Amino acid sequence: MNGGSDRREVIPEATVARLPVYLRGLVELAESGMATVSSVELADLAGVNAANVRKDLSYLHAHGTRGVGYQVDHLIGEISLALGGGEPSPVVIVGIGNLGRALSQYDGFVAGGFPVAGLVDADPAVVGRYIGGRVVRPVEELADVVTESGCTVGIIATPSASAQEAADHLVAAGIPSILNFAPAVVHVPEDVDLRQVDLATELQILGYHQHRRMASGANAGAVG
Amino acid sequence: MNGGSDRREVIPEATVARLPVYLRGLVELAESGMATVSSVELADLAGVNAANVRKDLSYLHAHGTRGVGYQVDHLIGEISLALGGGEPSPVVIVGIGNLGRALSQYDGFVAGGFPVAGLVDADPAVVGRYIGGRVVRPVEELADVVTESGCTVGIIATPSASAQEAADHLVAAGIPSILNFAPAVVHVPEDVDLRQVDLATELQILGYHQHRRMASGANAGAVG
DNA sequence: ACGCGCTTGTGCACCGATTCACATGGCACC
DNA sequence: GGTGCCATGTGAATCGGTGCACAAGCGCGT
Ligand SMILES: NC(=O)c1ccc[n+]([C@@H]2O[C@H](COP(=O)([O-])OP(=O)(O)OC[C@H]3O[C@@H](n4cnc5c(N)ncnc54)[C@H](O)[C@@H]3O)[C@@H](O)[C@H]2O)c1
Ligand SMILES: NC(=O)c1ccc[n+]([C@@H]2O[C@H](COP(=O)([O-])OP(=O)(O)OC[C@H]3O[C@@H](n4cnc5c(N)ncnc54)[C@H](O)[C@@H]3O)[C@@H](O)[C@H]2O)c1
Numbered sequence: 137m138n139g140g141s142d143r144r145e146v147i148p149e150a151t152v153a154r155l156p157v158y159l160r161g162l163v164e165l166a167e168s169g170m171a172t173v174s175s176v177e178l179a180d181l182a183g184v185n186a187a188n189v190r191k192d193l194s195y196l197h198a199h200g201t202r203g204v205g206y207q208v209d210h211l212i213g214e215i216s217l218a219l220g221g222g223e224p225s226p227v228v229i230v231g232i233g234n235l236g237r238a239l240s241q242y243d244g245f246v247a248g249g250f251p252v253a254g255l256v257d258a259d260p261a262v263v264g265r266y267i268g269g270r271v272v273r274p275v276e277e278l279a280d281v282v283t284e285s286g287c288t289v290g291i292i293a294t295p296s297a298s299a300q301e302a303a304d305h306l307v308a309a310g311i312p313s314i315l316n317f318a319p320a321v322v323h324v325p326e327d328v329d330l331r332q333v334d335l336a337t338e339l340q341i342l343g344y345h346q347h348r349r350m351a352s353g354a355n356a357g358a359v360g
Numbered sequence: 361m362n363g364g365s366d367r368r369e370v371i372p373e374a375t376v377a378r379l380p381v382y383l384r385g386l387v388e389l390a391e392s393g394m395a396t397v398s399s400v401e402l403a404d405l406a407g408v409n410a411a412n413v414r415k416d417l418s419y420l421h422a423h424g425t426r427g428v429g430y431q432v433d434h435l436i437g438e439i440s441l442a443l444g445g446g447e448p449s450p451v452v453i454v455g456i457g458n459l460g461r462a463l464s465q466y467d468g469f470v471a472g473g474f475p476v477a478g479l480v481d482a483d484p485a486v487v488g489r490y491i492g493g494r495v496v497r498p499v500e501e502l503a504d505v506v507t508e509s510g511c512t513v514g515i516i517a518t519p520s521a522s523a524q525e526a527a528d529h530l531v532a533a534g535i536p537s538i539l540n541f542a543p544a545v546v547h548v549p550e551d552v553d554l555r556q557v558d559l560a561t562e563l564q565i566l567g568y569h570q571h572r573r574m575a576s577g578a579n580a581g582a583v584g
Numbered sequence: 585a586c587g588c589g590c591t592t593g594t595g596c597a598c599c600g601a602t603t604c605a606c607a608t609g610g611c612a613c614c
Numbered sequence: 615g616g617t618g619c620c621a622t623g624t625g626a627a628t629c630g631g632t633g634c635a636c637a638a639g640c641g642c643g644t
Binding site: 146147152153155156157159160161181182183218219220221225227234235237238239241242244245247248249250288289312313314315319320321323329331333334335336337338339340341342343344345346347348349350351 | 370371376377379380381383384385405406407442443444445447449451458459461462463465466468469471472473474512513536537538539543544545547553555557558559560561562563564565566567568569570571572573574575
């Protein structure tokens with residue numbers, strides 16, 4: 137496409153989705169003192185195919201040593217670099233209800249390089265309260281919160297009916313990446329990255345498989 | 361294709377994942393009084409391609425009327441039937457910490473046909489407490505809880521280190537469907553359906569796109 | 585110094601999913 | 615009753631992902 141400085145070429149989406157899983161396994165390996173890891177070990181750890189692991193890692197230019205494997209430290213560095221550039225990305229949570237409170241206190245965020253930098257809510261009864269040592273600020277100050285703390289990720293934890301509004305506020309504040317927990321389809325400009333985490337959908341998918349299993353089991357007894 | 365009793369044939373996974381989204385949109389339409397809906401309307405509502413919607417619905421044998429569209433009521437019935445058979449599936453939550461408490465009080469579960477029927481935890485300090493009107497029972501009684509309330513879905517909300525153990529307990533109790541919130545790869549027998557909901561991974565995927573956008577923006581300014 | 589064994593890196597074929605484009609067919613209006 | 619319009623349903627091409635299978639390469643032991 138271009139003829140120049142594309143040291144990091146494009147990485148397939150499916151690969152990107154697996155990189156965090158590799159990273160978790162690698163960190164565990166490093167903590168237990170392992171210096172190198174083979175693709176089959178890493179595949180086993182991540183629950184995927186070994187050839188898939190090798191192909192994934194080849195996109196990162198994180199080459200291994202034939203006959204030996206990959207260097208754990210080096211892999212951790214390369215994957216971290218690809219995923220976040222090594223810089224932490226502060227997040228702001230919109231909607232501090234049941235879910236928002238749980239997320240506010242989730243230590244996995246800061247551990248993964250996503251410190252919670254701001255909490256906002258529309259309800260005056262919630263604004264001003266302290267959750268996990270941070271004060272909840274009014275949603276009108278969202279833009280201020282973002283600029284003050286340099287947030288680059290917004291989390292929507294409002295009711296479905298307010299999800300689009302929350303997304304609009306986040307976009308207006310300049311947030312380029314949004315994670316939406318509300319079970320609603322929200323629309324954002326195409327230069328904004330939006331991902332959906334939908335509990336109810338996940339359960340319904342499980343329900344489908346369960347239902348199908350029972351139905352086919354009752355009729356034929358064949359397993360897919 | 362064959363001459364038997366397969367009224368409901370197999371539905372592609374990608375389609376199954378979209379059905380809940382259609383269902384949500386259709387319920388909204390029904391509430392606002394719409395009697396019929398076209399594939400383009402539904403596609404817009406769900407954020408997907410219209411041809412995709414039509415192909416998806418064709419798997420359900422939920423045929424529409426040419427020139428008119430699909431009957432909203434009928435579609436709701438067909439999708440609900442395909443997803444859960446119409447029967448509610450009680451869920452049991454393992455690990456009543458920050459996240460488990462939020463999930464216990466999530467009204468979207470019961471609305472979607474997944475009433476929370478049991479809460480269990482390994483910590484004696486948590487056992488016996490009441491969350492959302494339900495008592496937390498010891499994890500040793502998991503099998504009893506499951507048989508008493510007929511749970512068919514298990515939710516893992518324990519720390520990562522305990523996730524495999526929790527999964528083993530659920531499998532031993534006869535649970536066929538598991539939703540895992542712990543950021544860990546857990547292994548289950550192949551006749552058990554396991555789905556992963558991984559917050560940290562979602563954020564890291566967002567981080568990748570953000571990082572890439574910045575990097576390519578600084579170099580070329582091209583958007584993909 | 586040399587060969588053997590182990591692991592990487594990848595070409596290729598298969599598979600599911602998406603999307604275009606168009607034929608098919610029912611409804612409403614005249 | 616006939617005709618035109620409009621949305622469905624689907625054939626076929628395309629695309630991205632997966633996984634096998636094997637050649638290439640590195641290190642270690644002899
Ligand atoms: N509770 C859970 O465990 C859970 C699990 C999965 C998904 N969800 C989804 O997450 C969302 C939040 O769930 P919850 O249980 O925390 O609900 P909640 O009602 O407890 O909290 C919602 C919060 O959002 C605030 N809010 C409403 N409109 C707002 C706006 N326009 N701007 C900013 N804040 C606003 C409210 O004041 C409230 O504090 C819902 O969409 C729900 O479906 C919840
Ligand atoms: N808190 C969040 O918002 C959040 C968000 C996403 C994912 N998660 C993940 O969800 C899991 C729970 O998070 P949390 O913040 O609620 O943690 P937590 O420590 O608050 O709660 C964990 C609970 O699990 C119980 N537990 C531990 N071992 C158990 C076992 N073997 N059997 C049954 N119960 C056991 C503990 O007693 C505790 O009550 C973690 O894996 C976390 O990474 C949490």
